[in-house]
Amino acid sequence: MATRMQVLAPVAAAAVIVGVVGILSIPADTKIDFAEFPQGTIRVDDVVVQVQIADTEPRRILGLMHQNELPYDQGMIFIFDSVGQYSLWMRNVQFPLDMIWFDEDGVVVHIEEHVPPCLTAIEAMTCPSIAPRVDALYILEATGGFVELHNIQLGSQLYLISV
Numbered sequence: 001m002a003t004r005m006q007v008l009a010p011v012a013a014a015a016v017i018v019g020v021v022g023i024l025s026i027p028a029d030t031k032i033d034f035a036e037f038p039q040g041t042i043r044v045d046d047v048v049v050q051v052q053i054a055d056t057e058p059r060r061i062l063g064l065m066h067q068n069e070l071p072y073d074q075g076m077i078f079i080f081d082s083v084g085q086y087s088l089w090m091r092n093v094q095f096p097l098d099m100i101w102f103d104e105d106g107v108v109v110h111i112e113e114h115v116p117p118c119l120t121a122i123e124a125m126t127c128p129s130i131a132p133r134v135d136a137l138y139i140l141e142a143t144g145g146f147v148e149l150h151n152i153q154l155g156s157q158l159y160l161i162s163v
Contacts (some may be wrong), residue, residue, distance in 0.1 A: 012013035041076055044100070044108075044140065047150045051140070052076040053163055061082035064141055072149055075142035077163060078156040086139060087131035091124050092119040096144030098152075101136040109134045114144040 037052035037059060050073060054060045060078055064070075080086060083104050090097065094117055101110040110132040118127035138158060146152070 012132040027071050037076070040077065041161040042140070042163065043161060044150070044152055045156050047152075048072050048073065048161075049140070049142070051163070053077055053079065055057040055079040055163075056136060058145045063088070063093070064097070067094065069095040070143045071115050072143060072146055075140050076147070078139040078141070079163065080137055084139050085131070085133060086136055088139060088141070089127050089129045090115055090118045091127040094119070097146055098147040099130060100140040100142075100147065100152060100156075101134055102138040102140070102158045103131060103135060104137045106138070106160070108152065108156040108158070111147055111152065111154065113147050 020104070037054065040051050040053050042049050042051050044154040052064075052075075054076055055064060055078075060080075063078075064076055078088075086101075088099055096114045096116050097112075099115060100108055103109050112130050112132070115130060118124050140158070
């Protein structure tokens with residue numbers, strides 16, 4: 001009969017190998033995008049916001065994960081290649097977010113306020129996607145309370161100053 005160590009040793013070795021292979025198989029452009037986001041400036045109605053720009057798939061996947069809460073004059077703008085229905089999630093985000101979807105003309109078409117983060121292991125495993133059924137080209141993420149503080153509403157206008 002096999003001892004506990006004889007059974008667990010191969011399982012542990014396999015887990016280590018799978019983990020190493022997984023890390024090594026991350027595409028190089030994804031690794032680079034983890035380091036930093038391009039910076040830009042937008043305006044929503046009369047509110048100027050300094051933004052991190054998520055304009056590639058790896059950057060959009062990373063989003064605001066693992067970042068600290070942002071001041072109300074900062075955010076992240078997700079820029080997509082074409083109009084579509086896009087979802088966001090809160091996995092590994094450290095603070096509540098307001099999320100604002102804009103159509104191709106920069107008009108607000110959907111808002112989610114104070115979306116809570118998924119911080120615990122169980123929350124991270126079951127973290128829901130926020131998926132409105134609206135067509136959008138841009139999404140702005142800002143610290144929870146941004147929408148209320150600046151009276152952003154459906155029909156508000158996005159202006160891309162430098163992105």
